[in-house]
Amino acid sequence: MLLASALLAALAFALAWPVPIVLARAAWPSRAPALALFVWQAVAVAGVLSTLGALVTFGVSGLSPTVSDGVRLLIDGVMSGTTPAGLGALHIFALCCAVLFAGHLLLSVLTTVVRTERERRRQHDLVALLSAPDSTVPGARVMEYPAPVAYCLPGAFRTATVLTDGLVKALSSDEVHAVIAHERAHLTQQHHLLLLAFRAWRKALPWFPIATRASDAVGLLVEMLADDTARAESSAHSLVSAIVAVATGGGGSPDVGVADATPQSAAPRVTRLLRDRNPLPRVVVFGVLLAAISLVCVPPILLLAA
Template sequence: MLATAIVLGVIAVALAWPVPMALSRAEWPARAPAMALALWQGIALAGAASMIGGLLAFAAIPAGSFAAAAEQLAPALLHGAIPPQYAVIHLAALTLAVGLAVHLMLNVALTAVRAERERRRQHELIAILGDPMPGMPRTLVLAHPEPLAYCVPGFRTATVLTDGLVQALGPDELAAVIAHERAHLDQFHHLVLLSFRAWHSALPWFPIANRAERAVALLTEMLADDTARHEVGDRALGSAILLVGSSGEPGAYAESGGVSPDRGMLDARLARLGISL
């Protein structure tokens, strides 16, 4: 079990810092955003599993296996008679593993509840204030001069535009924006972003959690751009991005501290289209 604990510990350390740092600085994710997004998800899941698994393996060293440790320690939960071979350091590792697992699960649940509350609020507001866009199902227009576009997930998905956006864009550019927002919904980007928002919320002091959330947010924007490029071409999409700017698409879960698109993300998206500011 000691060897298992060491191996899992090494993996946890590697996935906690050097591997995600290297990925966040690499240039290839812009060329393969789907693969990079899958890799980020794998890093997050494997990192958490190896960290918790390493602590549990260390705690189980006196028993020689997870099953034997569970068999020996389970009665202690009821009778309080902890086997003498378990030192304080083993019990501390067990407590830390359980506490970390519970902390992560609670943060996922809390983030999901907050996101659901915000989603319902958005649906209520756009149902009252929005007007259906002719010829565009599940698309609503708000009477507002600022050029904004965003999507609201759920059982009843909706793409929301403002009058300012509709008036500022031509037909192809508008089609690019709508295709981009619908790609977010069709590819369930809100669920991916929710998991990384929960990770960052659970470990706000952990620098790589913030870096991971920002990287994933940019990758989802690139994937949505790829759908729009396929439907309307690079020229219309690039023109729409230039006209709307980074402030034209509020980030998912921005109300609860999530990442909002900024100038860096805007530059990265335009660079893929061969456009520079």
């Protein structure tokens, strides 16, 4: 069981430090953003499972040769109000760390969800008050503001695509259509839910590269996915012009789930749109998928084998 705990701890360290750094610097995610998002989720899930698994496995190692029996003896001891024989100070410390770690992550997710949804409701009320539908821009609400700004506003019961009149005046009709298609892609593909999870993780573990790198990388990848959807409906040139206008226009959207174009995100997106499409070979896609699925399966397998 100690071997399993050591292997899980090593995996947790790798997924918390070197792996996200290498993945964030890799060039292939821009060629397959959906696949890269799946890999980031696999790394996150495997990292949490391996961390909790390492702590729990070590914590019950003094109670029984197997994890299942050790957990059963621990639960029996807790229910009876006694300390099981063989449970030392280090074991108790590891189990307390596991409980605190799980509780901290869960609390971070819950507080982030509640605060974000509260802010979204407030933004929806402001949008309803300060904007109006425009016959020249179907499917969007237009707000009076000189800077070119566009963002989607998700919500539990209502969604909105918001543009400023500064953007409508600055862009051509094709460019406005590309912007709307991009923002609608965020809503239909539920990108805000994915970003919310990684944002909560970043707030919970701001000192770990897995949290900070993942949040930044996922934010850029969802923009690329939305770009792909918009490019299927509009020309790449129109989309690029719109991205540059929004990124350099000096405006900003509320932080409610999906970021708009920024100077930092615009450069890789524009470069990607202007060059020829070069998707990953199918054999590479299959290999990466298999590796990501295997990564998630490793912690449960080690726990069952312990």
